[in-house]
Amino acid sequence: MSSSAPHSERRLRAGIVGGGRGAFIGAVHRMAAELDGRAEIVAGALSSDPQTAQLSAADWFLRRAYISFEEMARAEAAAPEGIDFVIVAVPNHLHYPVVRAFLAAGIHVVCDKPLALSVAEGEQLAPLLASGSLLFALTQTYTGYPAVREARALVAAGELGRLHRVMVEYTQDWLREPLETQGQKQAAWRTDPARSGQAGSLGDIGVHAQNLLEYVSGQTISSVCADLNRVVAGRQLDDDASVLLRLSGGARGVLVCSQIATGDENALSLRLYGSKAGLAWHHEDPDTLIHKPAGAPWRRLRRGQAYLSDAARAATRLPPGHPEGYIEAFANLYRAFCADVCRVKRGEPPLRDYPGLEEGLRSLRFIEAVLASSRADSAWTTVGTGR
């Protein structure tokens, strides 16, 4: 529950691109980035619409509001009290140009997933980060939950033995109707290949499942056998998907994502089965991790308790029994990122204890393999490694 990370003499200054009025994720970034009092959003290009940008900036009491992200990158890089890092919260097709602009201006970046629209596009960001002087975080939020970190720690400590079976699901129902034809802005861009990329539910939530699985298991998905579906008539992208998995360490299993799973909210769950124990985590009860040792009673591990690993204990703010949630998990990514920004400012090496370029590329490669498998009548397809 402590936060002894070294910090600077002042709050870090952050900027944000996207996330203005009408966007769900913008406010979440603000709450998460500022939760620990280590950073403050002071500048933004919150919308491409000038009036929305202005009103949104006023909502947030920003000191500097921009219409153009290019201008923002230039101006902030030049300003004596310019931002220390930028948050990228725009639709998918803009991730690449915005990230590129800020990295090129020498500004650290926190970016929504996915990294880019394609592996090829994502790989073009690598050279900009190659020097190691710039920081880049991808907000794979679910890895921020303390119970997820405990799960990872248990697997890493060998508590599960050899991992045999994995099950990961992310089901929700908000796209069960064709909202994109009814003026719903969030639905519109997410179901539009030009703005969202070639993957629908797979890119929106499937990669959260993929990333969570790889994060906790310590294994990567090596090949996939996928069946994508478009349930809602007229929709161009998948809104439902089932994928058989084979993992680098020999485990097998299933990944399911769906945005038409009527009645489910954000039902992300992960179940692992090893030779010595099973593990289960459900997003709807995020403070709890179920540990199932072979031949013994299930153990209910709870956020905030002293018996947890260091990693899990470092990622919490409240005593056990006072529920934490999504914002706090999100804030854990920012906590680590801000500590790294301070380290870099002091000339120390960053720890990079948050998802970054590599995780972003892995998700894009996973997407491409799933799309390829589904097109090939569910043929087993290898997930690229970039080598």
Place this chain on the structure above:
Amino acid sequence: MSSSAPHSERRLRAGIVGGGRGAFIGAVHRMAAELDGRAEIVAGALSSDPQTAQLSAADWFLRRAYISFEEMARAEAAAPEGIDFVIVAVPNHLHYPVVRAFLAAGIHVVCDKPLALSVAEGEQLAPLLASGSLLFALTQTYTGYPAVREARALVAAGELGRLHRVMVEYTQDWLREPLETQGQKQAAWRTDPARSGQAGSLGDIGVHAQNLLEYVSGQTISSVCADLNRVVAGRQLDDDASVLLRLSGGARGVLVCSQIATGDENALSLRLYGSKAGLAWHHEDPDTLIHKPAGAPWRRLRRGQAYLSDAARAATRLPPGHPEGYIEAFANLYRAFCADVCRVKRGEPPLRDYPGLEEGLRSLRFIEAVLASSRADSAWTTVGTGR
């Protein structure tokens, strides 16, 4: 909670083959068959070992004990107070010969799943039942749960709208170790192709998942894309399986079965997602059915309540809140079967409201398609229809 099924002037007389000391399922058959006081087991060939057969028969106070099922079929058919029906609770490879012997002797049969070792073998039973004068029930037990019947009724009434996604799982962990090499009798025959057939976990529990899904959804599985696994070293049959599904009505989904899922007991669960609602049922909370109407709160339907369908209300014995379980579900199959036996005795047509030959053949065809798919590197494979 009523039981107005017509009944005879006396308890029906039942016999049993298999299920002696050391067998789990024998005692369950006895409890289930006798629970409603409509039948009594009076004769048996409980073991091929004479001493076990004798001791087991004494345990149950049987009037007539046999060593050989052939002899039992002959003798009971000839006896003036012979059995009305026989229960077949032997390892899989004996299902066919035992069932055949009793049907040939004109005795109604209740048989453990699977119907037989292969589709071909199973189909040979069809002519014996063709006249319609003999009754045959296959103990696909899980269809006996009142909440499962409510689920089926809700789907049939159109409450789910068009079905889009299905998820069915049966995970357990009792074969996570190579018990078959350690003298465990149950494990020994289940992992032996000669006695269990070509499917391991798939045949033992996967078909329960398949049958449950088809029973509730009212759709059949039309094609499969399967990945069978043998986790425990040296095992000849699958102990873990993932299967992508496509259903006759257009739904898609996943079936998982595993006997190496450490920490799980008999975690059978079914989730359906339709255009109007979702449904979820979990075997560990069998008296509850979760109904998830689109845009509205989940409804927790409970066994025994007056608001349930006739089908669900007819399948219960206790008021809501007094838990029922596996034996009661099992007994629901016997209740319907015994009522049919009485109907036939009175010259009335049977209702056949329990799984039978057709369900048994469907499971065998499903198994063969899954095996074929898995052998073909998970190629989509059509499930035969027998036509």
Place this chain on the structure above:
Amino acid sequence: MSSSAPHSERRLRAGIVGGGRGAFIGAVHRMAAELDGRAEIVAGALSSDPQTAQLSAADWFLRRAYISFEEMARAEAAAPEGIDFVIVAVPNHLHYPVVRAFLAAGIHVVCDKPLALSVAEGEQLAPLLASGSLLFALTQTYTGYPAVREARALVAAGELGRLHRVMVEYTQDWLREPLETQGQKQAAWRTDPARSGQAGSLGDIGVHAQNLLEYVSGQTISSVCADLNRVVAGRQLDDDASVLLRLSGGARGVLVCSQIATGDENALSLRLYGSKAGLAWHHEDPDTLIHKPAGAPWRRLRRGQAYLSDAARAATRLPPGHPEGYIEAFANLYRAFCADVCRVKRGEPPLRDYPGLEEGLRSLRFIEAVLASSRADSAWTTVGTGR
């Protein structure tokens, strides 16, 4: 899961008084008594209405049907193949005369709770049992659950340390309307002081809570501070009660029972808190016991698992994960009782591992203390000990 209790050469013969058509509990007694195949109900006086008695006897294929329990006691005691024991399933006011009649006839008795209408009445049964040659069981059913037995074993083994706080509840809602004025037979006698005694909800379900608490904790309730309520207008007996408790070992706590708790089914639950651990059991998930060791994760103990105590393992019939319920718990009382009947027949001393006269008297004394406290404006009132 074993059943090595010694048994006789034949099924025991049981009779039943009460429990005919329209009575919920009669069929439960039959199922529970016969579940293990150790006893068979062969005779009964199922109703005081001759036609109901006759029809009910036919439903159950009884060999001998009576109208009068006195006649039944006489006749069965005299018959060469008379019953070994009788089941008493009549409204409360008849418990005493029926039990008395059969004990006087030398026949063992299993009786529904409460023992009698008053302590005074109950104490008159003591002399009939004083010789020790007759067996008497009171069906405090909930003590039959394996998880409850595990709880008792854990407390007895000192796993909770010193017990500090107890919470026991039994809430249901079936009397939330004045069913007794609407022709509902069950409600009619339960709300009628002449047939039910001076306690309403307290006598019907409160004593189950009291008995469960004392059974598991190993302590007796020494004094009470009670607030009885009659929620439904016109009702003569309590339908809702809250009671502060002090226990013989120093623990304190609360007992709540209610029959007007809208939405609850049979929500019996027990929570204990000791210096070393807490325990929780909920009737709606009867196969699970939650063990909460201080400073460590909760442990979820499950019926049927090998890690349980002998007492819990002996009280089960199915592998873990195949749910057991109320009938099976009830049958555990019969299992122990029937084993005792066999012991007595063989001239061996009975084990009396089921609730009996003493537990019945304790409940009656608890009721009287609660009634006295409530009448005295909730003054602390000592529960009598009979000494």
Place this chain on the structure above:
Amino acid sequence: MSSSAPHSERRLRAGIVGGGRGAFIGAVHRMAAELDGRAEIVAGALSSDPQTAQLSAADWFLRRAYISFEEMARAEAAAPEGIDFVIVAVPNHLHYPVVRAFLAAGIHVVCDKPLALSVAEGEQLAPLLASGSLLFALTQTYTGYPAVREARALVAAGELGRLHRVMVEYTQDWLREPLETQGQKQAAWRTDPARSGQAGSLGDIGVHAQNLLEYVSGQTISSVCADLNRVVAGRQLDDDASVLLRLSGGARGVLVCSQIATGDENALSLRLYGSKAGLAWHHEDPDTLIHKPAGAPWRRLRRGQAYLSDAARAATRLPPGHPEGYIEAFANLYRAFCADVCRVKRGEPPLRDYPGLEEGLRSLRFIEAVLASSRADSAWTTVGTGR
């Protein structure tokens, strides 16, 4: 999910007294006060220890750090950019003097519960607030949960009918050992009558239960019958309590609070039973409210869903299924308070949609009645109304 509350031209400036390093609640106040970006803590007297005060102020990047709260009140009232309101997060015995100092200086106040050490002390604050120009909020945090607000809205809308039974509990275990003798600062002052007042667990958590019950039910507790306990040897204040309740509208029930309930974290729960429905809310699953309509399935209401009341929908920040928790609930009090500060600044009447003086006095009167009842051997004791 909207936040259309009118706001000022700048973030509000807040100060804080107490809450420095080592205090749990200080950081929670900061996160909650700042979560919506409407306020910023700029000044503080975070500790009476000068060095701690200085370090804590640096941790939070405060602009102005004080050692003395009197000096802070004076200075901030005089400063041109002084604070708009102060947060009081000190041990109980300091609530009164600190609140008094800031109110006297004309500064709005947000104060931890309890209001004061006694009713008499609390009533002395009334004159300072009588003019209506100053705002006062008491952080009865649990009323900030959206699901709690939904519960209140359902009761107010008559969905429960006439309320008959209430059950409220707050159990935790952190004081199961004598931490106060082991140098634990939080335990030391909470178990010390001089700093905590005459009530231990009752004042620390019991009043949360009392407030939650009254908030949701819309009834006040009119009389109590209480049994306080001191479980840990040597402790001067209660650490465990059971209280029978009678409510102003006729409902009866039980309140339990305990800090020695081994294994429980912050197990606050509320259950209400009315003539038409029951309701249940559990702090460990805060986004869920269970609605139990008579004779119908339970309905699981979820935070963020469109079907909820305006009050519940206004108190949320995330879509359903992205868990919210304690900080967000806490922030809902600040959201309403800050909106009121802005209203007052604009000359508009405040809405006072948060707990205040009256709620604080009610809790103190409840405490005094419980203490009196417990001293009087649990005699029923009327809760004062201040009239």
